[in-house]
Amino acid sequence: MKRIGLVDIGSNTIRLVIFEYSEKTGLVELQNIKTPARLYQYLDEDKVMKEEGIEVLCDTLESFQKVADKFEVAALYPVATAAVRQSENITEVIDKVKAHTGIKMRIISExxxxxxxxxxxxxxxxxxxxxxxxxxxxxxxxxxxxxxxxxxxxxxxxxxxxxxxxxxxxxxxxxxxxxxxxxxxxxxxxxxxxxxxxxxxxxxxxxxxxxxxxxxxxxxxxxxxxxxxxxxxxxxxxxxxxxxxxxxxxxxxxxxxxxxxxxxxxxxxxxxxxxxxxxxxxxxxxxxxxxxxxEGITMSILEEDYKHPFDKNEVFKESLRNLAYTYNIHHEDAMQRQKLADLLYFELEKQGIIEGDKHQKKLMLQAAYLFYLGSYIDSDASSQHTYYIISNSSLNGVDHRERVKLALLASYKSKSLLKFYMDETKWFSDKEKSEIQMLGSILKFAHALNVSNTQVVHSLYLEKQKDHYDLVINYKGDPIAEEYQADRQKKHLEKITKSKIHIIFTENLH
CATH class of the missing domain: 3.30.420.150 (Exopolyphosphatase. Domain 2)
Incomplete structure (x- = not known):
């Protein structure tokens, strides 16, 4: 874990942002304070920075240094842009700041x-x-x-x-x-x-x-x-x-x-x-x-100490991973939910019950990883907390509409609660609402098949019978909790299949 204090010395404002980075949480902003210094107004007609402007800069940096010390940052990085860069007496400004504060500014080129x-x-x-x-x-x-x-x-x-x-x-x-x-x-x-x-x-x-x-x-x-x-x-x-x-x-x-x-x-x-x-x-x-x-400067600094800390081609994936870590999502349980949701989606598609869609499936699997993360706050209100956290989190690599859709899927509990959440934005068409309900139902049932968090279910398949479907679930271990929850939650799958489902648990003896 590393903490960095970045001071952005702009023409209009001077801002201190304290970042913390670890490979598990990614880049997190811990503190963000600013002062409207308006350094540009201290440049005279000849673009010389007046003594008053240098004093404002020194006072601000000294104040920000005290804040950074309290946060125990590894290093303070003051970087200056146009107002200082365009100063004709730039060397004097840098030297006086160093003499008064002990801080050496870095001048960022255009x-x-x-x-x-x-x-x-x-x-x-x-x-x-x-x-x-x-x-x-x-x-x-x-x-x-x-x-x-x-x-x-x-x-x-x-x-x-x-x-x-x-x-x-x-x-x-x-x-x-x-x-x-x-x-x-x-x-x-x-x-x-x-x-x-x-x-x-x-x-x-x-x-x-x-x-x-x-x-x-x-x-x-x-x-x-x-x-x-x-x-x-x-x-x-x-x-x-x-x-x-x-x-x-x-x-x-x-x-x-x-x-x-x-x-x-x-x-x-x-x-x-x-x-x-x-x-x-x-x-x-x-x-x-x-x-x-x-953030760009901070990321560049971190790349000197960490091997590939950021991946521009997997922005959303990294953001989800960091969110999952923050709310104590266990990787093995999340992977099991993804596996089960994937199997259920495939079986429904194979039987011609749903029409497969690559983007739709990808979003469902992302939601499977975060499913009910709100239980970290309160297990009795896990759906409500999950929807609020995801829909209002500043996730990288996804637009706001997709973010809300992800929140709706990861928090799915019932049709009535889904409608309540959807009424907040009123962003989705009737067709989209039906798709979200269908995917949420798959996730709810996948969650039921690992309710004990012991990964007992190994595989499953769906068979069409004369007047119903058989859902055959292969397990190894003790699925007593999963059997109970699967029977309680099978109504979610029956709404999709528009048919009764008989659940058959079979033990894997190999």
Whole structure:
């Protein structure tokens, strides 16, 4: 297990994130604090960082060092981006910080900043191709990748603070002339990248401004589940949030749920970049990634100490494994549930009772691994806890809709409870509801066949008789608990087969 303190010294905010990593739990965020330092405002007209700005930086780093010490981090990694990077007196800033605090800052280049954001995205989201955008206070990084491999990257020397100073200084946040001038400037800058236009891929947005856009939209649409990582917005969604911001007074922005107080004056410039970029790329959707520069740097540091700690091709699988470990899922029991669910699915498909679907089956087996993980909190309310935990967990590599579907399957108890959960989102069609109920029924019965957690069932098969089905279950050991539960839960399979089922337990003597 290793703890790392990453200090992101941006143009707008300075943030400390403390990560803990182990091979069993993956990368976990333990602490996340920030201060709106606005370092960019301390750069004079000649791009020289004023003494006042250096003092703010030193005071913040000293404060963050004390927090890191309490968390017993292995090392503190302060990394600086545009505001420090663009300072003409950069050497003086680095030396004074080292002299006052004992901390040596690392200056991230434009190329590195773009790369680390991309690296975090492909290791925590499952989009094969995409454009990433990370708007900071003083710079904006964009990349284009294919098959999770970086193809192009660029850093623009403007961010939300820069745009605010260039076009909105002394004006209202929603000044129409300023908005049009800023939009024309951003469009000209974006179109200068010949590799960016008409990509027709998702835009994955990183950073605080994008997070605020996602949260505002969730608030306006009364989004039913938690989390913004992997949250998807359409072009219309983006424009709706942007028009809401423009149509609001500054007083109204203060009461707008999802908008941070320290971003009220710079949120419109970020919206200009997002909406203009969407048009330039002819994007298919706008995705928010909660993982960015800080996670990308931390992952790179960990790769020096661990062998392949992250697999960009198995993002969701790793996320599920880490969740299972957190809630004390026993691997052998989970594997047995998967095996039994797989056997039941195959038998139902072989008999022509269900129509097999590869994606559907894969999701069912993932749910089998996590089935009733909520019993870790309370066995009597395991279904309720399971649904809440999975549907509201920030899982990597899966969109929110699939996450809720996984939660519905892993928590399946009865048709009535399933309907209650589904009413929360109202996301699924009648056909999808029937499929989820069918898969949940398979999982419920598979769980019954290993209720003692002794893996007594070795195999099973289904035989069609004249007026019923025989389910022959081969076991080795003592299946007394499984026999009782199988008889109680066979109604779930009978709903699928639309026929009576006779369960026959046969002992494996070999």
């Amino acid at each position: 190329k590195e900043e773009a790369y680390y954001g991309f690296y975090a995205v492909v290791n925590t989201l499952d989009y094969e191709d995409g454009v990433t955008v990370d708007i900071g206070g003083g710079s904006t990084e964009v990349t284009y990748y294919e098959d999770k491999e970086l193809k192009f990257s660029h850093s623009f020397p403007f961010g939300v603070v820069t745009l605010q100073k260039l076009f909105f200084k002394g004006k209202n946040h929603n000044d129409s002339e300023a908005i049009e001038e800023a939009r024309a400037f951003v469009k000209e800058q974006l179109s200068s990248l010949k590799w960016l236009g008409m990509r027709k891929v998702p835009i994955i947005a990183i950073g605080g401004s994008a997070r605020n856009f996602a949260r505002i939209h969730q608030s306006l649409s009364e989004y039913p589940i938690a989390g913004v990582h992997g949250y998807s917005m359409t072009k219309e969604n983006l424009e709706y949030v942007f028009s809401t911001l423009v149509d609001s007074t500054m007083d109204q922005l203060e009461d707008l749920d999802g908008l941070s107080k320290d971003r009220q004056d710079i949120i419109v410039p970020s919206g200009i970049v997002f909406t203009t970029l969407y048009e330039e790329v002819t994007a298919t959707e706008f995705i928010f990634s909660r993982k960015g520069l800080r």
